[in-house]
Amino acid sequence: MTRLHHWWLPFLILGSTSGEGIEPSSSTVNVLQGGSVTLSCKYNGSAASDELLWYRQYSRSRPEFLILVNEANYEIKADPPVPGVSAKVNKEKNGVDLKISSTAVSDSALYYCALRPTVTGNPPNTVLKPYRQLSHHLDYNISLLWDIMLWPTVNSNSQIYKCLS
Numbered sequence: 001m002t003r004l005h006h007w008w009l010p011f012l013i014l015g016s017t018s019g020e021g022i023e024p025s026s027s028t029v030n031v032l033q034g035g036s037v038t039l040s041c042k043y044n045g046s047a048a049s050d051e052l053l054w055y056r057q058y059s060r061s062r063p064e065f066l067i068l069v070n071e072a073n074y075e076i077k078a079d080p081p082v083p084g085v086s087a088k089v090n091k092e093k094n095g096v097d098l099k100i101s102s103t104a105v106s107d108s109a110l111y112y113c114a115l116r117p118t119v120t121g122n123p124p125n126t127v128l129k130p131y132r133q134l135s136h137h138l139d140y141n142i143s144l145l146w147d148i149m150l151w152p153t154v155n156s157n158s159q160i161y162k163c164l165s
Helices: none
Strands: 006-010 022-024 028-032 037-043 051-057 064-069 075-077 085-090 095-100 109-116 141-148 150-155 158-163
Touching: 037 051, 037 109, 051 085, 064 085, 064 095, 075 085, 095 109
Parallel strands: 006 158
Antiparallel strands: 006 028, 022 037, 037 095, 051 064, 051 109, 064 075, 085 095, 109 141, 150 158
């Protein structure tokens, strides 16, 4: 019997903390296990030449760098690269997407979108640096946070994943 795994992925928005705004494109996403999900954020026009970064943070762990992408869609990935993760900038829509393919419960984490350069500070006084493969170390301000928490519950003959609220 085939089991259908359905996930509801909520986004928790902390808001922009600088003049160079960055915000989510949507507030919820639904995804089936093994499918793909795209997390999107939009930035204002002044951010167009900057680098956009994605981080992920598991419970009780420090944030981990996933990928950096610029307007030309040049990518720098974590070392080693995180399987199934890619990013793309959409210049026409002033947006940046993080795509996670072949989703699994192990993708449950906090996802951060960051814009460089920005000032250090809130939320709450967090400063993240790019992964060690970058030759320069600049401070990054976390402008956006997605909170993706999933846990399995059994319903009839199918296993369904619901959002912890």
